[in-house]
Amino acid sequence: MAIPLLNINDVPQAIQLALGPAFLLTGIAGLLNVMAGRLARIIDRGRQLAEGAAAPLGELQQRELASLDRRRHLASAAITGCTLAALLVCMVIASLFLEVFL
Numbered sequence: 001m002a003i004p005l006l007n008i009n010d011v012p013q014a015i016q017l018a019l020g021p022a023f024l025l026t027g028i029a030g031l032l033n034v035m036a037g038r039l040a041r042i043i044d045r046g047r048q049l050a051e052g053a054a055a056p057l058g059e060l061q062q063r064e065l066a067s068l069d070r071r072r073h074l075a076s077a078a079i080t081g082c083t084l085a086a087l088l089v090c091m092v093i094a095s096l097f098l099e100v101f102l
Contacts, residue, residue: 014100018093025093028086032079039075042068
């Protein structure tokens with residue numbers, strides 16, 4: 001069984017194909033940074049409300065805490081989705097190079 005030779009012209013083409021997903025990965029990293037900052041602000045505001053209340057929380061503070069909790073869950077889900085998207089883009093890049101070498 002003959003082993004196929006690696007064509008040297010396939011490597012630059014694979015790099016060109018992987019360039020687009022690499023830029024997409026950079027965009028996803030920027031989005032992750034923004035979402036992590038939002039999540040940090042949500043958590044800080046929740047701590048500020050919880051620590052600042054020596055007496056039982058009023059209805060307005062309880063509603064704000066409930067809203068912050070919902071926002072926290074949504075931000076966490078968005079971060080999870082972006083992380084999964086980044087992982088899939090990395091798999092696409094890896095498969096492009098594996099295709100050339102195999």
